[in-house]
Amino acid sequence: MKAKLLAAAAAISMLAGSVAVAQDAGAGKPVDMVLLPKYLGIIVFDQANNGAQEAAAELKNERPLQFLGPTPENSVAGQIEIVTNATTQGVGAIMISNNSGDQIAPAAKAAHDKGIKVVTWDSPIPSAEGEDVFVAQVDFDETGRVLADMALKILGEAGGEFAILSGSADAANQNAWIKSMNEVLKSDPKFASLKLVDTVYGNDQAETSYNLALALVDKHPNLKLIVAPTTVGAPSAAKALQDEGLCEKIKVTGLGVPSEMLSYTQNGCAPEFALWSFKDLGYLAYQTAYALATGTVKAEEGAVVKAGRLGDRAITKDPTREKGLRILMGPFSLYNAENVEAAAKE
Template sequence: MMLRTAARRRTAATVAAVCTLAVALTACSGTTKDSAAKDSGNAGGAATAKADPDAPLKKGLKLAFLPKQVNNPYEKIVDEAGIAAAEEYGGTGKEVGPSDAGASSQVSYINTLVQQRQDAILIAANDPNAVCGPLRQAMAKGIKVVAYDSDTAKDCRQLFINQAGSEEIGRGLVRNLGKQLNHRGKIAILSATQNATNQNTWISFMKEELKLPEYRDMKLVKVAYGDDDDQKSFQQTQGLLQAYPDLKGIISPTTVGIAAAARYLSDSAYRGKVVLNGLGTPNQMRTYVKDGTVAQFSLWNPEELGYLGSYAAAALASGQITGAEGERFTAGRLGEYTVGKDGEVILGKPTVFDKNNIDTFDF
């Protein structure tokens, strides 16, 4: 009997010692690697994690870029720049994604990337909510999630790398077109997909700008959707002009759409009569600027967008930042950036391209 009592005391002492050691590590809570990762992924990870701004960027980080669609030339520039940036800090990157821009087309790719245990997923979302479930699962497993170009819902990622301020883009496009039209005439918008977060945000600011008194003689008659597909965007442009033969201007805030619209206008009777403005790359729009189809358009440097996104993801994965407002990190040759409200990081102001400066750019 005394032997059993002594054995019990030794067992209890051993358990107490083990728990004392565990308290220092996990507070005897039964926390596992996955549950700790889940805590760090909650609410973008900024609520429970603590940033270490002096932490070095980790070597060997694995980043995956998931564009709206892999055959989008604009997003190809963004992703290739981000992959090249990863090599600068000793990481690796890759691009994967669907060939169409459907709302749920990216989901299966996210699931695969989670299984592959990427350190970070960078996504240009086709739909703000359709990708949220698998992205939350990714964050729960400690994978960092960075949206770029087109945002997800705010609780489905830690950061959003925005090309420029959304209000500045939307209002700026209307201002530019308004000046070209002397603030008179019917206009239309040729967008990408109906659910694209960035497009819808810009369009909402376009509509707000159009409510101002100086635009009282300008009327938005239609928002058309080309689904970031070249042929469909071409056909939508044709349809707009057939439906509204007195149309005076088109804004296309998508690089696929503006190029397709310019191609249609350049070979039609509307060339020189309908003003086209929007967002495009210099290389795809150079011909149309020089032949007079398009007088001006805007964009930021997509290479810098991918570069910034890559360094932001690396800073997250290395613990330099968590995505909380006010945190700072250095993005290589671009210098220091500050995380804004809701985890937004803004690249900078867009550039307006015309015949006077277009040949100085190559992207």
């Protein structure tokens, strides 16, 4: 009996060992990979690159990660050009934070047809054409409710007029969040006092967003809040209101980086805002793309990516897109005067 138990234990041990080997089989394989943000010069995309570099080191990929991006002024054409060039070079995987809507789909499909793994992160390809899987920072439907909840909390039961200051009109993620927020406002009676009066696009350029915030104030004399679902728009709008001495009358909320929102939260211009970890997002995007490129995981519903310190992440259908697949990261973090200073130091 004892011999049988020992044999069974040995078999289980061997099986566990084989599973571990299978899970790590891709580690150490050289894969040329490109991380493509919407554009360069934005702190959250630098944080995503740091996370991707961390994953690259853990996976022992000897090929250096290419962090390539266009300028904000040339984002759409620039992203398409970078994907096309990477395809010509024959890289193993391209990770895209899409700022080009479906305009990038033909280039992504051309890459995919050549066997290159295409993973989107932060912002997907709306049609999912040419895309293996989207690494979503948070649930997009949840984003709309979080934005609506912050708006109601800041304005109170009396509510009032608010406007949205977004990034690019072609950014799939921001468009989805705005759509979700509008649906929440219409479907939930508790938001009946909130009135959306305008939506403008600052193309994630600080000066443009700053000027648009002031234009919203001039255009809507009863405006009480600017909601900016973009980490460039939120501090730009808050600075504009601060410079004009309007923080007592009009507030800002949305998505922001704690270190950039610190002073505006402390002085009351932006009482509350939200975000997630872009470092973790870059880390998860790299883990996913590398697993696909090395063949350890297939881009199909039910497959599981073993994502290092972030644990197992399942590939599921994307509930916000008819044909897309998704890996969900999460969660949201909410920041206010009580926790923003500590978060800004991280």
